[in-house]
Amino acid sequence: MATPMPATTSTNFDHLPLHPSLHQLLRQRGILHLYLSQLVALEHVLSGKNILLSIPTASGKTLVAELLALQILLQNRDKHPKERSQWGKILYLCPLKALGSEKFKEFHDDWLNLGFRVGMSRSDIDQPDFHIFQNDLVILTNEKADSLYRLNSRIMKDVIMVIVDEIHLITDPKRGITLEFLLTRMLTQEISPLLVGLSATIRNAHQLATWLRADLITSTWRPVPLKEGYYLADNINFQDGSQRRVIKIPGHDDVTSLTLDMLKEGGQVLIFANSRKSAMSQADQLSPKVRITANETEKQLFSWVHHEFETKHLDDTYAAKKLAKVLKGGVAFHHAGMGSDQLHFIVDQYNAGHIKVICCTPTLAAGVNTPARRVIIKTLYRYEADKGSVLIPIMEYKQMAGRAGRPRYDPYGEVVILGSDPRKLEENGHAYIHGEIERISSKLEDPPMLQSQTLSLVVSQTVNSREALNRFINHTFYYHQHFVDSEPISEEIESSKLQTSTSKKKDRDDRHRRVGSPRKGGRGRDPLGLPMDDSEEQHSHFPLLFTSADKLLDSSPPSSEDNSASVSVSHSGSESDLDRESNLDFSVSKEKGSSCPPPTSLPDSSEISEDLSLSAVSADQTQYVPYPSSSSSYSTSKSTPVEKSKYMSGSLDTAISDTLTYFIRHDLIMTLPIEANPVETTSPDPLQPDLIPSDFPRLFATPFGKITNQSYLLPTDAVLLREDLAYAKSLEHSEEIEFHPVSWLHLLTTLHTFPKYYLRNGDYSPILAFIEQYGDNLIMEQIWEPVDPEFPEFAKEIKMTMILWDWISEIPGNEIAERYNVGRGDVHRIVENACWCLRGLQRIEKLEGDSLGEYEFEGDPMTGGLYHELLGLETRLRYGIRAVLLPFIEFHGIGRIRARKLYQAGYKSREDLTHASHDDLAKIPLIGDHLATQIIEQLASPKSKSRRSPSGKSSSGKRMTENTSFDKSTTSSPSLPSKKRFRIKRKKSLDDFLS
Structure with missing residues (x-):
C-alpha cells in the first residue's frame, strides 16, 4: 500500500x-x-x-x-x-x-x-x-x-x-x-x-x-495535482508544455506501454474504452503482460483475488469466465452488462489495491469512486446509431479525467489521451485539455417527460389550472435560465429550443395501426406532434449530452498545475461576514x-393552486426574481420581451397547451368549473375542438390519469396500453386471437421506455423462427417482414420478448445472457422493466374491469379475469418460473429453485402440500427441517396467503394457452392455431436479407 x-x-x-x-x-x-x-x-x-x-x-x-x-x-x-x-x-x-x-x-x-x-x-x-x-x-x-x-x-x-x-x-x-x-x-x-x-x-x-x-x-x-496530456511519439505532452518520456515497448500497443510504465512506479491505472467489447479485449491483452512484470507477492495476491471471484461470483456467462481469466494478472474490466455483485467485487478489490488495472466504459466515471494515478482514454470518439462516430462532450472527458489521483496516496494524477491519427490527436488533445466545459441547461422541453411531470402536478393538485401551471413553470430552472438570469441569445441557446422537425426514422409505431379500430393515433406517434426519441442501446454510452454556452468567467480557469x-x-442574498459562532x-x-426559514420567500403550492385570478405570464413580466450578489462575478440581465416571447409564448407554451389537450382527449384529466364537484361532473365531449374553454378553468385528474401517475408510466405509453388492451379484448371476443404470455410480454416491449439492444446477424434466424411460432399470439394487425423498413425495430422488440419468455420458462439468467449476447446485468434490467410496465398494465385492466363490474363479485377473485392472469404473469416474471410453480412461490423462503424441487418431488398444488408430513418435506433437497416447519405453519395460517397476491392464490393462466418453451435452434414452422388473423409471407429468403 x-x-x-x-x-x-x-x-x-x-x-x-x-x-x-x-x-x-x-x-x-x-x-x-x-x-x-x-x-x-x-x-x-x-x-x-x-x-x-x-x-x-x-x-x-x-x-x-x-x-x-x-x-x-x-x-x-x-x-x-x-x-x-x-x-x-x-x-x-x-x-x-x-x-x-x-x-x-x-x-x-x-x-x-x-x-x-x-x-x-x-x-x-x-x-x-x-x-x-x-x-x-x-x-x-x-x-x-x-x-x-x-x-x-x-x-x-x-x-x-x-x-x-x-x-x-x-x-x-x-x-x-x-x-x-x-x-x-x-x-x-x-x-x-x-x-x-x-x-x-x-x-x-x-x-x-x-x-x-x-x-x-x-x-x-484539487488535493492531488492533475496533469493532462496526450501520448504522441513516445512522449506524454502535458498542458503546461512539459513532457514525460514513455518509450513504446516493441510488439505492444500504446495502452500496454503506458500501463506497464505506471505499474513500475507503484500506481494503479484506469483505462476508458468506448464499448464493452473494447474494454474486455483490452483487459484480455493486458492481463498476461501485467502478471509477467509483477513480483511474487503481487502474483499471490492476484491468485487470491481470482480464487475469491471463482468461489463467490463466477457464473456461466462468457463475460464472467473472461473476467476470471484476466483477474489472474491483476486486471479487470467493468461495464453495465455485468452482474451487480461482480461490479461491487471489482470496485472493492481495486480500491483495496488488489487489482491494479481496470478497463472500463465511461459509466464508471459517473460517480463511483475508483481513483487511479494514471487514467488512459483510448479514444475521444464514440459511435452513435444516428450519427456514426462523434466526439464526446468535454464534460464527459473531464468526468473521466477527474478519476486521476487518489488523495493521501498519489502525489499526482495523470490523464493521457490516445488516438490513431497523430494530427487529430494533437488537435483534439489540445481542445479537450484547454477547452471549457459545456454549460448545463434545462431539459424541460423534452416532450415525453414534460407530459409525465405535468400530469403528476395535476394529480397531486400542486396545480389545478393552466394559469397555475404557468406559475409553477416560472419557478423552474428553465424559466430562471431563460428569463431571470439569462445569458445573451446564442446559437447554443437557440439549439436548445423544442425541435419541430420530424425524426429521420419512420415512426415505428405506425405498424400497429388497426384499420377501423377506435384508436386516434398509432403506437409511438406523439399526438402533440412533438418528436419522440427512439431508445437506443445505452450501456456503452455515457448518458449525458451537453450544449455549449458562454464562459462563466471572463478569464479562463487556472491550470490544474496551479494548485x-x-x-x-x-x-444569494446580501453579503455579510461569516458568523463562526452561529448555531444551526x-x-x-x-x-x-x-421550521427553518426558507432561503427565500417563495409562494407555496397552495398559493400556486388557489390564486386563479392571475393570468398566464405575459412576455414582458418577470415574477421570479433572484437576489444577485454584489460580489458575484457575473451580472443578471433582464430578458427583452422579444426574447421571452421566443420561449414561453412559443414552443414551450404550445407544448404545454398541446399536452393538456392530449390529456383531456385521452381521459387523463378533465376540466371543471370552479364551483363544480369533480365527482359529479363528467369530462367534456372529447370530440369538441376547444377542450380547455375559459369557463372550465379547473383541472382534475381522472381515475385513469391517477393510475398512470401511480404507475410512473409515460402518459403516451399508458394511453397506448389502454388502447391495445381494448383491441386485444375485441380480438379475443371475435376469436381472432388466443392469449398467450408472449402476447403481453411483446406488448410491454413496444413501449417507448422499454430498453432495446442492437441486433447482430446471428439474431435474425431465431427471431424469425420465434415469429413463426408465436405470430398469431401477438396483439398486432400486421407482422413486418424482413424487407419492410419497420422490421429492424420490430425485431428488437421480438428479441426482448424472447429474453422474457426464456426467463419465465426457467432458463437460467446466465444462459439467457449467453444465448442473446447480452450481459447478466442487462437481463436483470430487462426483467425489472417488464415487471414495472406489467404492473401498470394490471392497474389499467383493473380500472377498466371495475368500471364494467367484472371484478365486483364475492368469492375468490383469482378464479377468473384477465387482471388476475396478469398478476400471475408478473409473479412469474419476478421469480423466473413456469406457471406450474405459482402455488409454491407464495410461501416465505421458497424461490424458483426450491419451488422446482417441490414440484419434482411430486407436489403439484397447494392442496398436495397439505397432505405432506414434516418428514416428507424435510427430506426434499434444499428444504430441510426448518423450512419444512415453516411451510406447514404457513399452510395452517390463512394470513400467510397474502405474500404474493390479495387472495394468496396465483392464476395458473387458464385463459392463456402456453405451448412448450421456444427452442432457439428450431427454424421450422411449428403448428399454429387453426384460426388466423394473418400469415407471414416472406418475400426474400433469410440469406438474401442478411446479405
Whole structure:
C-alpha cells in the first residue's frame, strides 16, 4: 500500500461550531485538517444557508454534506432526546443506484454508532415503500424520490435537509427534467428544506446557484495535482508544455506501454474504452503482460483475488469466465452488462489495491469512486446509431479525467489521451485539455417527460389550472435560465429550443395501426406532434449530452498545475461576514415540516393552486426574481420581451397547451368549473375542438390519469396500453386471437421506455423462427417482414420478448445472457422493466374491469379475469418460473429453485402440500427441517396467503394457452392455431436479407 501523502492547503477545524461527536468522528477517521473549500462551505451551511458546492472530483464534497446532516440531527436529538419524530429526516438524492449503494456503505456504520439509521430504497420505481422514511438518512435515486413524492407528497413534511449529489445532471437530456421538477416542488413548499447541491466544476454554476437561492462555492484547486496530456511519439505532452518520456515497448500497443510504465512506479491505472467489447479485449491483452512484470507477492495476491471471484461470483456467462481469466494478472474490466455483485467485487478489490488495472466504459466515471494515478482514454470518439462516430462532450472527458489521483496516496494524477491519427490527436488533445466545459441547461422541453411531470402536478393538485401551471413553470430552472438570469441569445441557446422537425426514422409505431379500430393515433406517434426519441442501446454510452454556452468567467480557469487553494464565494442574498459562532437551529413540525426559514420567500403550492385570478405570464413580466450578489462575478440581465416571447409564448407554451389537450382527449384529466364537484361532473365531449374553454378553468385528474401517475408510466405509453388492451379484448371476443404470455410480454416491449439492444446477424434466424411460432399470439394487425423498413425495430422488440419468455420458462439468467449476447446485468434490467410496465398494465385492466363490474363479485377473485392472469404473469416474471410453480412461490423462503424441487418431488398444488408430513418435506433437497416447519405453519395460517397476491392464490393462466418453451435452434414452422388473423409471407429468403 502506498504511503499517504500529507494534506496540503488545509486548515484546522477546531474553531467550527461542530457538535463534539463530529470532532470525535473526524479524528476517528484520521482527518485532522479540512481543505479550504470544505471549511468555507461548512461555515456557510452552518449559518443555515443553501449552498451549491462546485469543486473538482475528490475534493471532499460529500464530507461537507455529511457533517452538516449529522450536525442538524445531533442538535435536534439534544433538544428532543426522547422524541425521534422531532429530529427530522435527511434526504440524499443521487442519479444511480450504484452510487447510492456506495454512499450507504460509506455512511452506515459511523451513523449507526452515532445512533442514527441509514436506509436506501432498492425496490422498483413504482413501489410505494414509504417505510424507508423510518430512517434518519434516506438515500434515493432521483426517479425513486420523484415517484414517492407523486404517490404521497406528505412524505417530505419531516425532511429538513436535501443533499443533491451530481446536481449538474439536471442537464441530462432524458432524466434531467425529473430532478428539475423535484427541486422545483421543494423550492415552492411552504417550508423549504435546506438544500445542499454537490456538483462537478461546471461552467454556468452561478445560474444554478441563483435558482436554488444558494451561496455558490467554487474552486479549481484539487488535493492531488492533475496533469493532462496526450501520448504522441513516445512522449506524454502535458498542458503546461512539459513532457514525460514513455518509450513504446516493441510488439505492444500504446495502452500496454503506458500501463506497464505506471505499474513500475507503484500506481494503479484506469483505462476508458468506448464499448464493452473494447474494454474486455483490452483487459484480455493486458492481463498476461501485467502478471509477467509483477513480483511474487503481487502474483499471490492476484491468485487470491481470482480464487475469491471463482468461489463467490463466477457464473456461466462468457463475460464472467473472461473476467476470471484476466483477474489472474491483476486486471479487470467493468461495464453495465455485468452482474451487480461482480461490479461491487471489482470496485472493492481495486480500491483495496488488489487489482491494479481496470478497463472500463465511461459509466464508471459517473460517480463511483475508483481513483487511479494514471487514467488512459483510448479514444475521444464514440459511435452513435444516428450519427456514426462523434466526439464526446468535454464534460464527459473531464468526468473521466477527474478519476486521476487518489488523495493521501498519489502525489499526482495523470490523464493521457490516445488516438490513431497523430494530427487529430494533437488537435483534439489540445481542445479537450484547454477547452471549457459545456454549460448545463434545462431539459424541460423534452416532450415525453414534460407530459409525465405535468400530469403528476395535476394529480397531486400542486396545480389545478393552466394559469397555475404557468406559475409553477416560472419557478423552474428553465424559466430562471431563460428569463431571470439569462445569458445573451446564442446559437447554443437557440439549439436548445423544442425541435419541430420530424425524426429521420419512420415512426415505428405506425405498424400497429388497426384499420377501423377506435384508436386516434398509432403506437409511438406523439399526438402533440412533438418528436419522440427512439431508445437506443445505452450501456456503452455515457448518458449525458451537453450544449455549449458562454464562459462563466471572463478569464479562463487556472491550470490544474496551479494548485493554490483559491475559493470563490457568491452569495444569494446580501453579503455579510461569516458568523463562526452561529448555531444551526432546526426543528420539526408535523404540520409544516422544518421550521427553518426558507432561503427565500417563495409562494407555496397552495398559493400556486388557489390564486386563479392571475393570468398566464405575459412576455414582458418577470415574477421570479433572484437576489444577485454584489460580489458575484457575473451580472443578471433582464430578458427583452422579444426574447421571452421566443420561449414561453412559443414552443414551450404550445407544448404545454398541446399536452393538456392530449390529456383531456385521452381521459387523463378533465376540466371543471370552479364551483363544480369533480365527482359529479363528467369530462367534456372529447370530440369538441376547444377542450380547455375559459369557463372550465379547473383541472382534475381522472381515475385513469391517477393510475398512470401511480404507475410512473409515460402518459403516451399508458394511453397506448389502454388502447391495445381494448383491441386485444375485441380480438379475443371475435376469436381472432388466443392469449398467450408472449402476447403481453411483446406488448410491454413496444413501449417507448422499454430498453432495446442492437441486433447482430446471428439474431435474425431465431427471431424469425420465434415469429413463426408465436405470430398469431401477438396483439398486432400486421407482422413486418424482413424487407419492410419497420422490421429492424420490430425485431428488437421480438428479441426482448424472447429474453422474457426464456426467463419465465426457467432458463437460467446466465444462459439467457449467453444465448442473446447480452450481459447478466442487462437481463436483470430487462426483467425489472417488464415487471414495472406489467404492473401498470394490471392497474389499467383493473380500472377498466371495475368500471364494467367484472371484478365486483364475492368469492375468490383469482378464479377468473384477465387482471388476475396478469398478476400471475408478473409473479412469474419476478421469480423466473413456469406457471406450474405459482402455488409454491407464495410461501416465505421458497424461490424458483426450491419451488422446482417441490414440484419434482411430486407436489403439484397447494392442496398436495397439505397432505405432506414434516418428514416428507424435510427430506426434499434444499428444504430441510426448518423450512419444512415453516411451510406447514404457513399452510395452517390463512394470513400467510397474502405474500404474493390479495387472495394468496396465483392464476395458473387458464385463459392463456402456453405451448412448450421456444427452442432457439428450431427454424421450422411449428403448428399454429387453426384460426388466423394473418400469415407471414416472406418475400426474400433469410440469406438474401442478411446479405
